[in-house]
Amino acid sequence: MIRSATQGEIMRHVRGYGRSVSRAQLTEHLGVSRSKVSLEVGQLVGAGLLVEDGLGESEGGRRSSLLRIPRGAGLVAAVDLGATSADVAVTTLGGEVIGRAGEPADVREGPNRVLGRAVELLSGLLDEQGANAREVIAVGVGLPGPVEYASGRPTVPPLMPGWDSYPIHEAFAGWYDAPVFVDNDVNIMALGEHRGGLGRDVENMLFVKIGTGIGCGIVVDGRLYRGSQGSAGDIGHVRAAPDGPVCACGNVACLEAMAAAPAIVREAERIAGLERGGALAALREAGELDLGSVLKAATYGDAGAVGIVRRSGRLIGETLATLVSVLNPSLVVIGGGVAYAASHTLLAEVRSAVYHRSLPLATRNLPIVLSELGEDAGVVGASAMAAEGVLEVHA
């Protein structure tokens, strides 16, 4: 599809820019001659990967025509699997979401069932749009566990029976004639927020997901940093206190075991048994004590629930302080189900711990903000990963 490294870079730049791009901008961005850009763009227009899109702002001389990626350039199938949810989207190669679906899913049911259901959801979306599976030119998949990016296979995922080394791409092979790119869910969320959300203009960024687990996606110099085995960013199993509960990984006092969703519910159960009055005791009485009700009670200001959320925020913030000191990012984005439901109380405590514990130089201009894309960050990122991946493949 792409015939040179320069063509891939042109396509990625147009995709990332979010609006139509002029040849002059491409010339400046690529640092090559105007004639070279015209030649390569001409081939891309000829191949249907770019189309002319009106005239841009005048830049002194005549107005230059703009370029964008048309829907006909191809579609991308994006899959974001969480521990308890499956989200899918169909996007254009340019990144526009043209269909979106999601439903509860239990990753422990195994790859056949969960991936099979994702394909069904995608087929439904393609049908709705009158699109054909042959139009899909790349598939991006996020999984709720460690992934060896080069091979696209999960590696020893905790609590995911049947997924270890499972060849994810084969689940899509019968459906799409397209390469499949796989990464963990936190990395694709970070990529989504960087390419299509708050991180657009930022070189170095952290994305922290707080949900059933806790993880961190790291963007370094504009690119996702995966580490040597692809496990970079796994902050869930950093020790968060001198002592604490035993984690599923076998260590004690892991951040995840002390501050993620299950720990919040467990702590709420404990406090509901101790306190008199208070929302938590009442919820337990009514048999309605779960993550959602605890986080809602916190937003209403119930002291017991607020205390639990603050404790999580403080523990996460203390670990994050180390990352901020060590990586010196210019933006921290917080996402994940717990963060969306308990945003203000949780974020205030995370910020407080980070600003208090990190070096002043590292936090001088450091915004710590809630994800802009929210539940869409995963599919937006899966689409970006797949589109950028397929645009790197050339003769």
Next chain:
Amino acid sequence: MIRSATQGEIMRHVRGYGRSVSRAQLTEHLGVSRSKVSLEVGQLVGAGLLVEDGLGESEGGRRSSLLRIPRGAGLVAAVDLGATSADVAVTTLGGEVIGRAGEPADVREGPNRVLGRAVELLSGLLDEQGANAREVIAVGVGLPGPVEYASGRPTVPPLMPGWDSYPIHEAFAGWYDAPVFVDNDVNIMALGEHRGGLGRDVENMLFVKIGTGIGCGIVVDGRLYRGSQGSAGDIGHVRAAPDGPVCACGNVACLEAMAAAPAIVREAERIAGLERGGALAALREAGELDLGSVLKAATYGDAGAVGIVRRSGRLIGETLATLVSVLNPSLVVIGGGVAYAASHTLLAEVRSAVYHRSLPLATRNLPIVLSELGEDAGVVGASAMAAEGVLEVHA
């Protein structure tokens, strides 16, 4: 000097390879045509930046001639300032050390005096080699505190009066007509170990310096990662325990305040006052209790001294475990005065804490080893930074 980006890349590759390089290797490395490589190499040979250096191994056909960087291509002045030492070296552009000097120095005496003395040491080395200051084409400087890399100025260095925002390059302006590149000492040590030591074949590496302070240099995808304000890797002020002594930075229980050289001496004083018999009490009696004697007592197996070194190693290892989980490097190199003097006991404890506390995936094949370059890592890295910097400057 360098007339295109490709020429800069050729020169950096020849420099980094460490041995003479054939045109065929360059063609493969650059991914451009053989004729383009020949053209660019011809210009570099013409400019005296490369010379032919005999014939390489046969590769099926005729043997190809090899290329290396001659001394005549230019010299690099390398300066590595620690809190208590000044080391300098003169190297070729190709990285060969042709002169080396060092002496105790107190960074608190201020930039005029300390940098002036470094220039004197460099002049002595140039004289010894019969070289002229006009041959120096780049200067690389490492400082024992945070540096804003883009401007080359120190930023609010703790315990370095007079250095804040000092224009380091001006100290060299009257001596060399050459660009000056400045970074913190830990970053240049990491670069030295990556370019000329154990890290040569590794993409992602951490270099931990344990001396008067504690810091970490981070190599990501083969390049030094400096972060948004240049403070990346500053692990010295990560909190290492729930409570502890007040640090010079104002926080409590910073890793540096608990595990670096001053903390080791302080702890030795405390234990010498408590124990009966033992080397530490005897050393204090003799008025000889200092960092060197404590670390030596540890290598002789004195229980009190071993306990102190182990405590430092454990605290450093626990913080390092977080970095290893988060960054998933494929090599960790340990350097700095404390590490060189107490290597085995300290490293054993660091390893134990990292392997125990990090994710199995991140430590599966992770060597944690002592620096190969030792006290030379700084000047080797300063030379590499300056050479690579000047080779990026082109028309």
